[in-house]
Amino acid sequence: MAVCIAVIAKENYPLYIRSTPSENELKFHYMVHTSLDVVDEKISAMGKALVDQRELYLGLLYPTEDYKVYGYVTNSKVKFVMVVDSSNTALRDNEIRSMFRKLHNSYTDVMCNPFYNPGDRIQSRAFDNMVTSMMIQVC
């Protein structure tokens, strides 16, 4: 369902980014990069509120003619960005949320691995498999 999935670290560098190979990956990378601004904006908007109250799921960050970009931020400021094909109208918000939840869980599993140093690129096969499963559904 997703066309591109990216995991961005707190310092806004990518920990993991993967796109469906058919497309021009660079374009997706650029989209993800620009979406970071939107993410930061959304985070700061709720700045005054308690962190707890800030929902992790940010929702649609911005739509383009072909794609929609969704965002999700964890409490440790790790961001997940997902680019979805606009033509895939069947995707509901709940599904996106569940996808982010899965991403988050896989990410925590990666974190639990003592051999993973936070800040490294994510090279976990399990994580890859999970992401693949989410992307394979792309038509």
Added chain:
Amino acid sequence: MEGLTLSDAEQKYYSDLFSYCDIESTKKVVVNGRVLELFRAAQLPNDVVLQIMELCGATRLGYFGRSQFYIALKLVAVAQSGFPLRVESINTVKDLPLPRFVASKNEQEPRPAASYSSDSENQGSYSGGVIPPPPGRGQVKKGSVSHDAVQPRPSADQQEPASPVVSPQQSPPTSPHTWRKHNRHPSGGNGERPLAGPGPFWSPFADSQSGSAAGDAVWAGHSPPPPQENWVSFADTPPTSTLLSMHPASVQDQTTVRTVASATTANEIRRQSSSYDDPWKITDEQRQYYVNQFKTIQPDLNGFIPGSAAKEFFTKSKLPILELSHIWELSDFDKDGALTLDEFCAAFHLVVARKNGYDLPEKLPESLMPKLIDLEDSADVGDQPGEVGYSGSPAEAPPSKSPSMPSLNQTWPELNQSSEQWETFSERSSSSQTLTQFDSNIAPADPDTAIVHPVPIRMTPSKIHMQEMELKRTGSDLTNPTSPLLVKPPDLSEENKINSSVKFPSGNTVADGYSSSDSFTSDPEQIGSSVTRQRSHSGTSPDNTAPPPPPPRPQPSHSRSSSLDMNRTFAVTTGQQQAGVVAHPPAVPPRPQPSQAPGPSVHRPVDADGLITHTSTSPQQIPEQPNFADFSQFEVFAASNVTEEQDGDAEKHPEVLLVEKASDPASSLRVAKTDSKIEDKTAASAPANMSKGTTPLAPPPKPVRRRLKSEDELRPDVDEHTQKTGVLAAVLASQPSIPRSVGKDKKAIQASIRRNKETNTVLARLNSELQQQLKDVLEERISLEVQLEQLRPFSHL
């Protein structure tokens, strides 16, 4: 060297091998490296190889001449057949099978292997496979024959240096094929790849002709290699240089590991014994080794190894971090960042396998699943689903892998893949943990501390007491009505005793009586405690929720006066019956204070007397409303202590009792936070007031509601309690005098008035306390919010 007599087959075989090793074509001396590789392929322990070399004279000469080589080969055969290595054995052992060398890469014709295997006598065991006669051999060599000299047939892929020896085709093709060896060798691939530990090493060496060192190291590796015993290699490409590269790198480690594991012999045994195709199976020795290693990190076999410790440990294996990370992912089954014994064994096994050149599976093999790890029994499944899944290996799928596997495959992979399931798994585990912790928390809450329900102790005769108990029980939601009777919390009993002693006007007698009638007296306490206990249990947090129906019936206590009247009437009617009292817990307390309330009403005096008598005889204290504060016990105790100190007189008893009662209600009130509590309390207090003399052993206080309060809460309560007792004492002091004089009605009225007043005061006190607590809580909340605010800025980095 003695003369060596070789059979024709041997002669030919040996000459082939010699040619193979004779890369320099000197026809005289073979290259040591090749020889070593060859010997390694023979799958003999290192020391045996050294022995052979020594025996054949190569060490003496420093090189392998033809004769030495032949002798060595013969010795290899001897060793493989299990005979002791002796110089004489080369000639004495008759009918020695040809030495077997595992050919790592056997290309085509794995099938001929089948036929081969049929020919060969040994099945599944590496050692001493019989090698078919040379001509057959040629075929058998399945193409891996790249060994020109060995094979007359041209088909051999030249590139496969695969030793002239054909791996014993015996072993039925099995799982190993899943092990994709890094095969850089494009050669036909299919052949058999002896996945046996040493096996794979053979081909890489053959291929790369890497230094013997690597070979040595790898050779040493038999040890805990995965149980893979299959000789047959599957279509998977033969191990490639990657393996080799790995080996050299990990050589030292391997050797160390191996030696530690005391591999060689074990390996042999294992190889011979295991007939399973399961390459991931952990043998007993391996398992034992793993367990020992586990113990060095974590002595408790049921405990966990934290991630950091495991990281250090596995880093020592010098595998790349990425692979270690993958191994961890596979083996940390519950994703908790720690390794249990099973997980650790699986991880270790994977490390060992990796070091031996086996690819890591994508999914955890079944035999390594934490709960499936079974030493020799779980062999059933043959290959793990993981292997099946990704191996995609060609046809060689071992026949064993079959029907049982798919089912297992499906279940586990599903679990592995579905994150939700993993989540639930972890949730389950964590929740279970929380549950357990919870329980443990609850347990302590039980015993005493304050939760003990201040069962009012009645001074009524046991029978009445029993009735009361029953009434209470029926009224309450206690589930174990009878248990309270049986259970005697020692604390309660003690406290009761103390209280009773304090309370009963008769003092000693009462106390004695009380003690004697422990069963009875403790009953209400039991009930109370049981109630409290139940409460605590039910809520997993004592005092949680709605205080389980406060002991027997809080409600009835409502109309105090009426209840009291009722009680009184009951008392009168029933004589000593305290049933009425029981029915209205609050009402009860007053009763049993015969001493004090001789007067208030006819009933009461009667009751009191009766009570007194009863108490004297059997000091049952009217179980003051069991619903009275659980904690009140604590307070009561404190109060009683306080009161105890205060009075020593029988005269004072009533006061004390009253005080206690009042204090109890007060404390209970304090504790109780709900209106209902107040009701109960008032009810309790009313009877308490009434009884005056009755000992509120059971601190009438609402208690029930009283959620488990921290001791802090209780302490202040106690303090207040004492203060209040003082106040109450004054009030009470005045009361005792009253009851005596007036007639029944007057007494009743006065008693009720008194009760009401006391209730009012108690309520007021409770109210103030609650207000205070509310303020405290608010302050805490404010402070927490402040802290949050302070922390928040950081989160916005």
